[in-house]
Amino acid sequence: MFKNYFIIAWRNLIRNKTFSVLNILGLSVSFGVAVLLCLAALFELSYDSFHENVDDMYQLYSSEQFVKGPEVSLSNPEPMAQVVKNEIPGVHDAVRYLDDSALLVKGENNFTLDGAWVDPGFFSMFTFPVAEGNPQPLAEKSHVAITKAAAKNVFGDAKVLGKTIQLLIDGEQKSFEITSILEDLPENSSLGFELVINFENHVEYENSLGQWNQKYHEVYVQLEPNMSPATFHKNSAEVMKKYLGDSIENTISQGTPPDADGNYVSLRLLPMSDRESMMVKDGLVTANHNMVYLLFGVAFLILIIACVNFTNMSIAKSVQRLKEIGMRKTLGAPKKQLFVQLWCESLIIFLISALLGIILGRICLDTFNTIFRTQVSLDQFASIPMLLGFVFFVLLITFLSGGYPAMIMSRMGTIQALKGKWDSNGKNRLRNALIVVQFCISILFISGTLILWQQTNYMKNKDLGFNKDFVISVPLSGNASSYEFIELFRNELINQPGILSVSGADDNLGYGEDGSISKSVMGFDHKGKNVKTNVLTVDADYVKTLDINLLEGRSFDATRAADSLAFIVNESMAKDLGEERPLEATIMLDSTPFKIIGVVEDYHFEELNKSIEPITLIMNPTWGLYYAYVKVAPRNLTNSYDFIEKTWNRLQPGTELRGSFLNENVDSTFR
Amino acid sequence: MLLQLNNIFKWVNSGGQRIFLLKDINLTVEEGEFISIMGPSGSGKSTLLYLLGMLDGFDEGEYHFLEEPVHTMKEKHRSNLYKEYIGFVFQSYHLLDELTVWENLEMPLLYKKIGSAERKAKVADMLDRFNIVAKKDLFPPQLSGGQQQLVGVARALISNPKLILADEPTGNLNSKQGEEIMELFKQLNSEGVTIIQVTHSEKNASYASRVINLLDGRMI
Structure with missing residues (x-):
């Protein structure tokens, strides 16, 4: 029976070439676009998920009350990490992290490397695998770790492990030994660096030692598995009072209102997985996933346009199929079977389109990555749950957009179908509604594009108060x-x-x-x-x-x-x-x-x-x-x-x- | 007795008025009969035929087919009944253009869930019987009208029905092709198949053993 369905479906596709090509083309393009957008959204969500401890990892930030309102700071003073680790319960480890360039002097040439100045505990907390050399980088103060790509960039194909390099720090050349070579960082890492150096080598370190008023580096915290950030926050206020008492008194004397818990300075934790999409709002740092929702939303709307189009075209097209439906009914075909047959035909079109869509997405991937400045790859798709999800999704939208025409047709009265008469009383309402929906979404997209374009133009041409052109x-x-x-x-x-x-x-x-x-x-x-x-x-x-x-x-x-x-x-x-x-x-x-x-x-x-x-x-x-x-x-x-x-x-x-x-x-x- | 209609009424409501399509039809058909239904356009011939074929319902009365009450039956049961015992032949053949002659003949068997080997045997048999083996891989539009109707009849016969309902089977054919189809019907009838046909032509009607005349939905 299915063979018969397939034969009919295939011959129908071939016979109605224009219809098939139009539908497949439209659907493929929207599948392609949707796949790319969804990949981009999933990529955004996947940031930093490769760290094994990611569920317990947080970026530390302080929230301080001012007369104008609360302010947050991701920068921390030198003693903070140690104090957090020793005095707040439930903290597994806290490491300092400073993103600052490092100048590598190699003979006549200088290389500016993207440096990360960190505490040695960094590599136990974060999962940045070592490719060669000491699996525990930064064991000594003079040890450094370099990424594969940076090593190749600086030293070419020469052997790098064990090499002594000169870094220019505070106008002086200092010697360091490369003891570890790191695998290149994953694309979805929110931290980026080429060279990892012990924090205590940084030029600011000596001067800032023990100073609470010089904030210049980030701190990452790993909590014990059963600790919650909320408890951490509660416990932090006392500790801050202990070290920042003077400054807090000064704040109070200016009439600054305390926060809801009655504190003036407290520490909070931003989950590591939210770091890439962080947003500061009302004295809190939270994840802003608007971009992700927007991407999913646009992908969804584009698919809806294509599906509505498909549904309408199918219904319009089905008038030609009425006699066939009538004849099949006359030969004893039950409604259910007719529905399955017609739906299978939609399924074929959708499967072809989905496949073409993925291919199209693959072709446009590089351009997409360039234009949208992302690092999406189709490999993200290559997991069982993703593939199942995709197949399920395709089946679902096929069921909806192919199912409706199939339902109308399979419900048609036998005589009416045999006579080839389309009884359109009232049944056009849904079609009309669908067309309106389709137009609305299109208008939304077109006007959105126009507004965005004008906005960008306005910003580009706006007088910024300085000479930007020359x-x-x-x-x-x-x-x-x-x-x-x-x-x-x-x-x-x-x-x-x-x-x-x-x-x-x-x-x-x-x-x-x-x-x-x-x-x-x-x-x-x-x-x-x-x-x-x-x-x-x-x-x-x-x-x-x-x-x-x-x-x-x-x-x-x-x-x-x-x-x-x-x-x-x-x-x-x-x-x-x-x-x-x-x-x-x-x-x-x-x-x-x-x-x-x-x-x-x-x-x-x-x-x-x-x-x-x-x-x-x-x-x-x-x-x-x-x-x-x-x-x-x-x-x-x-x-x-x-x-x-x-x-x-x-x-x-x-x-x-x-x-x-x-x-x-x-x-x-x-x- | 093959089927029996008792006091059948069928109507549509139009502008508050009841327009009768069939009025008080009483009809008994014995197995092996060959009946022609005649009457002017709009007299209810086709309506009666579809009603007999269970493709269309009625508003009042009783319909017994092989002693079973069709009027109280569930849709599914009814469909099994006509799938089993009734074959249809249409004026415009209603072959599926996307399927070959072979596949068209096979289709009723598919809906009866008959196994592949038996299907093949039956289709081959039918092609043989109607002398259209050479045409088995052609599509309907590649055949002449007479040949298409031949396939139409073959399809109606393939599931060994007791009753064949034909709606102006020669209406689209030239007289020679028409005659061939009528001869075929006559022969089938002699083999024991009951045939009820709707026709305009006196000549075709004369092949039948009984003629029913309809006027404004009534038998006269």
Whole structure:
């Protein structure tokens, strides 16, 4: 009987070529898109799931009460990990983790590696398998572990294990031994690094020893299996009171309200599996899975469009099949059998489409990964539950979208069917509703696309308050003193026609070629009020180079020594200070007076969807600069860029210029 | 006695009025009869035929088929009954265009859940009997009208029915082909198959042993 069904179904497919091709094409495309979107969603959900202890692993963050409301900090002071481990019950281990680049000196060449500065316990907590060498990396302070890919990148095919390398730390070369080689990190790891170094080697370590007010690294905690993060949170408040008593009293004296539990500072834990999708809201760090829901939702809607289309076409098509149905009934076919037969025909179309969809998805995978900046692969599908789920899903939607036409037809009266008359009384309602649904979803998608496009366009063309079109930002490699280097760079470049101005700062605008972004925040008391501001260390010509609008006062002047004790603030900062004449204000930082010499117009130094926060520019030669900024003339951009590159290669042999225009940097923040 | 209709009424309601399709039909058919139903268009011929074939229901009256009360039967039981004992032949053949002659003949047997070997034997037998072995792999549209109707009759006969119901079986055929089909019916009848046909043609009607005339749903 099934053979007969199959024959009929197949011959029908062949006979109605246009119908079949249209349906299969439409369904394949939507299956392909849906498969890709679902893979991307599942990939998002799979972050960090490869760690064996993932269920007990958390990222530590502190939640602190301020007058304006609670604030969270993922950065922690040096003693935190030890205190958490020793004084809060149920903590299996706590390790410090600092993501900071490491400069590897190899003869003439320098390599900037993505470094992770961690405590030795890191490798017992996290599952990053060792490919070669000591299975317990970082046993000694001078031991380092390198990933396979980074080892190949730096040393080529040479033997790496046991090699002594030189890292430039705080201007000095120090020797380290590579004792372990790590497997390359899984794509779905939220932590990323090339070289793992003992935390105590980091340049900040010595100065921050025992200091509770310098927060600069992350802490990861592994709880005992039966411990809950809530208990941890409850127990943390007492411990924090013990170490941060002074600061808490200060907070209380400003009239800050405590949190719901009556605490001012407490520690909380973010599950490791939520780290990739974290979001800060109301003084809590939680997982934001909106993207995942959105991806699943869009995939689902696209499938619905295709299925509704299929259902409608099938119903329309079935008029041609009425005589066959009637005849089969006359020959004694029961309803159930007719239903199964018609449904099988849909099943064939859906199976072909699903298969083609997967193939289509495979073909588009690389492009998809590039456009959506994800690392999805079809291997994610290659597990039994996934495959079963997929088959079940295909059967389900086949049952729904193929089942309805099959049901209508198998219920048709015999005589009516034999006469080939379609009785459409009332039965069109569902079809009409389906068409409306289909149109609504399409309109939703089309208008969504348009709005998104306009929004992006608006953001791209919006005046950000600085010159983004003709300023190139260059991440510095950091091996020479940055001020001297920028001075040298400026002298070499400035006489070239087409180059207008050169400056530097310790942070980038948007995402540059190094893909890194940072934020420095400081807080101080001004006239009895706690003021918080972003801090940017800059070189003298920063305001001029970026064409930031100076509202009052003047910019920094390299020739005035007193300018190292001067601030330039933006409007928001001036407002927060509450000074009517900010230029006359003096701010005390650790009993050192700083004068405000200029006020600049608010500019978007962070992502566009954030409101502009207060920012203070400081010219402090003891703090390093990490980015050079070069303003070029609108003419001959390529020539200017080439010249910058040539100069760079002369000044920094063996390193690569990773410059990018600021508008590219800003565009990257939209992705 | 093969079947018996007692006081059969069938109607439709239209605009508050009851329009009778069949009115007070009383009919007894013995096994081995050859009956023609005649009458002008709209007189209820086809309705009566489908009613006899259990494809269509009625509103009042009793229908006994082989002593069994059709009017009180469940759908499934009824379908088993006509699947077993009744074969249909249609004016426009109603062969399935996607299936070959062989597969068309096989279909009623599939629905009767007959095993593969027996199916093959029966189909081969039928092809032989109607001299269409050479056509077994062709599709219906590749055959002439007469040949298609031949296949139609063969399909009706393949499950050895007691009764063949034919709705203007020669309506789409030329006179020569029509004559052949009627001769075939006559021969089948002589072999013991009961035949009831609806026809317009006096000539075809004359093949029958009994003629029923209908007018406005009544037997006259």
